[in-house]
Amino acid sequence: MTELLDQAIRRIRDLPAETQDDLARVLLRLAGEDGPVYELTDEEEADLRQADGEIARGEFATDEEVAAVLSKHAL
Template sequence: MTELLDRAFKAARNLPPAMQDDLARAIMAMTGEAMAVVQLTAEEEASFDESYAQAASGEFATDEQIRAIWAKHGL
């Protein structure tokens, strides 16, 4: 390990856990280790599950709803 990398790890130990995890993911991505980039919260996972269930049952936004969303964001 280089001196610079050693210094970086020592500095990283003082960061909050979430920032340490972000750094770890970046390093692992650079070394070819596959990891999820984003960790979903339980609430986010539940939201995705609900969305998948709605799609599976054919519940989609209407064209009018989509146009309203685009208009809201100036698109």
């Protein structure tokens, strides 16, 4: 197991049981259990290519933009 996965599991252990189960289902689905490995739609693929290009160009949200989104969604 990688250190990152181990760290994630340690953090998940502290969450409520229902949340742990939800996250476990997500991981199992992504890993291909109970069905095929998740495949992106053409639109999702295009979004990722666009995001990769923005990252390569150093185009990131400002701290102010991130704060605005977080406050909008009460996070």
